[in-house]
Amino acid sequence: MDGTESGWTVVIADDHPLVRDAMRHALMQSLNDVQVVDASSLDEAKAAVDRLGAVDLVILDLNMPGMDGFTGLAAMRAAHPLVPVAMVSATNDETVMRRAIEFGAAGFIPKSAPLETIAEAIGQILDGQVWLPIPRNAPSSGTGTSRQDIASRLGELTPQQLKVLSMMSQGLLNKQIAFELGVGEATVKAHVTAILKKLGVHSRTQAVISARLLDFKTVD
Amino acid sequence: MDGTESGWTVVIADDHPLVRDAMRHALMQSLNDVQVVDASSLDEAKAAVDRLGAVDLVILDLNMPGMDGFTGLAAMRAAHPLVPVAMVSATNDETVMRRAIEFGAAGFIPKSAPLETIAEAIGQILDGQVWLPIPRNAPSSGTGTSRQDIASRLGELTPQQLKVLSMMSQGLLNKQIAFELGVGEATVKAHVTAILKKLGVHSRTQAVISARLLDFKTVD
DNA sequence: GGCCATCCCCTACTTAGGTCTAAGGCCTAT
DNA sequence: ATAGGCCTTAGACCTAAGTAGGGGATGGCC
Known part of the structure; x- marks a missing residue:
């Protein structure tokens, strides 16, 4: 060489x-x-x-x-x-x-x-060297949202939260979810907030994207 | 040919x-x-x-x-x-x-x-023919019609609207989309409204769901 | 030219989404 | 009995989302 x-x-x-x-x-x-x-x-x-x-x-x-x-x-x-x-x-x-x-x-x-x-x-x-398209020490940042990652995060959701997430990913509004579940809209909002936190995202849309990445099906 | x-x-x-x-x-x-x-x-x-x-x-x-x-x-x-x-x-x-x-x-x-x-x-x-590596019949069944429907609706979107929809379905906020495109947030909102109308849905989440129905990512 | 349609961009407004704090009831495990 | 987790709700508050309407640029059409 x-x-x-x-x-x-x-x-x-x-x-x-x-x-x-x-x-x-x-x-x-x-x-x-x-x-x-x-x-x-x-x-x-x-x-x-x-x-x-x-x-x-x-x-x-x-x-x-x-x-x-x-x-x-x-x-x-x-x-x-x-x-x-x-x-x-x-x-x-x-x-x-x-x-x-x-x-x-x-x-x-x-x-x-x-x-x-x-x-x-x-x-x-x-020539005997090691080649990488990126700096060798970069922080690797945080967007490591692989499927398994999402799957394990989904496992942390409570049953009710899963139902709410399922309805979210069908495009329902908080108000509609509240009606379907027979609870108040405030409750749904609380669930949504908890879901976002557990999934590590910052908006309803992102949560739905994550859920649908796993072919998350309706529970109903 | x-x-x-x-x-x-x-x-x-x-x-x-x-x-x-x-x-x-x-x-x-x-x-x-x-x-x-x-x-x-x-x-x-x-x-x-x-x-x-x-x-x-x-x-x-x-x-x-x-x-x-x-x-x-x-x-x-x-x-x-x-x-x-x-x-x-x-x-x-x-x-x-x-x-x-x-x-x-x-x-x-x-x-x-x-x-x-x-x-x-x-x-x-x-030469004007259609080419597939597999036989043409097999009905594939499933949700062909709705997909077709969505595809034709997508065709009605203007170029800018397609870009906006694409970013929406990546979970971006209107504000982020506006920054990326170099326009005001209000403009993005106007596009979003137009998109919702053309897709026949009533919320951002539903639009993203529709768009992602056509979205097929492979790892190759 | 004038006209119409389309697209893009914007301001101003209303509604939905989401956070925070606080609190009561239910169940289970210690 | 006490502690902890889950579900529930409320009100105040802020931000994001969506609507209505108008202005300006382009391009086809009569």
């Missing part, structure tokens, strides 16, 4: 032929002497590395048959600890990127990145 | 430069005289079609800034009813594909398809 010795060998593992093709073009454009090997599943990728022996980089799609999230990355690392792996995915989620590094990836390349950035990233990784 | 009259013009709208690039290669490989125009967002795509006038095909990614699932497709169809649209996405979900056709797409191309299949699909679509 000093640049004088050229002739890189790179394995591209992605189940989308389209993406493999594009990645190959990007590689051949930025490196002058590179051999590219295709793989459309994790097993194929591992077999390719076994066969070739000296591989300089494996480009792994995060969502691919056999990957199962990061378990595929871990498997690849276990089988070939010396071969650097660059993860590729459509996500921009910082926590995902960081976790990829924790699992031994040498870099994370979002598909949304411009071609030059991708080329630069691959160059740095081939 | 008769080969005698050549000179196609195709707009590729995808936020991933990698995919655009690959698609361009696929196009140039299977068609001999084709002009390809890039767009990285729905707005850019619409602007490109406006500018070029005679466009033979728009290739639209389902997951892209401004798309909001099928909302973007509906908007594009409303703005340019005569231009065929080919949807592209990483999903293989049949219901999603069929729904794309219901909303006026001329075809649905899964990214996981081999390059030859993609080329063949585009050829057929340019």
Whole structure:
């Protein structure tokens, strides 16, 4: 990896032929002497590395048959600890990127990145460095609202609150909910406030969006 | 696709430069005289079609800034009813594909398809046919009518109103929407009122529910 | 030109949504 | 008996949401 010795060998593992093709073009454009090997599943990728022996980089799609999230990355690392792996995915989620590094990836390349950035990233990784599209220490902020997160928050709701949330997500007004449940509007408002707090959002609309993300169905 | 009259013009709208690039290669490989125009967002795509006038095909990614699932497709169809649209996405979900056709797409191309299949699909679509990777019958049942209904109502919205609705369905407040668009909050409220009227609902929450019925996010 | 329709933007107003504080009744566990 | 959780309500208060109506710019149409 000093640049004088050229002739890189790179394995591209992605189940989308389209993406493999594009990645190959990007590689051949930025490196002058590179051999590219295709793989459309994790097993194929591992077999390719076994066969070739000296591989300089494996480009792994995060969502691919056999990957199962990061378990595929871990498997690849276990089988070939010396071969650097660059993860590729459509996500921009910082926590995902960081976790990829924790699992031994040498870099994370979002598909949304411009071609030059991708080329630069691959160059740095081939050079032995770690590449991330974000600063390495950023606070990761607070918007980590994954499904599981929401699901666990929903579990904290009391039965009555669940009913109210269900009606909210059908588009009912507080007044209508109060009538349906046979209680006062003030009560409904109290429930709504509690729901918003537990879900960690700040408006009725956001609560409804969260609920519908889980295909939250009517209780009635 | 008769080969005698050549000179196609195709707009590729995808936020991933990698995919655009690959698609361009696929196009140039299977068609001999084709002009390809890039767009990285729905707005850019619409602007490109406006500018070029005679466009033979728009290739639209389902997951892209401004798309909001099928909302973007509906908007594009409303703005340019005569231009065929080919949807592209990483999903293989049949219901999603069929729904794309219901909303006026001329075809649905899964990214996981081999390059030859993609080329063949585009050829057929340019030839005026509808292309799907699956048989056309199977009724898909369900809420087809109401979806259709919503789609046609969405088509009546002005561009600005679509933007506002999109932001509403992300849980933004009127104030935030106003800031993002660089207008006054009162303006946003006026748009919201118009949206509610056109969608036939009576509250922001109901509008968001309707909009999200057309919203299909995949992780790909 | 004048006309009409549409869209976008705005001010001023009314209503719905949401917070805060405080409090009573019900049930269950300690 | 006491404590704690849940459901309930009330009133005051503030902010967000939605309505009504008008002004200005554009573009097609007679």
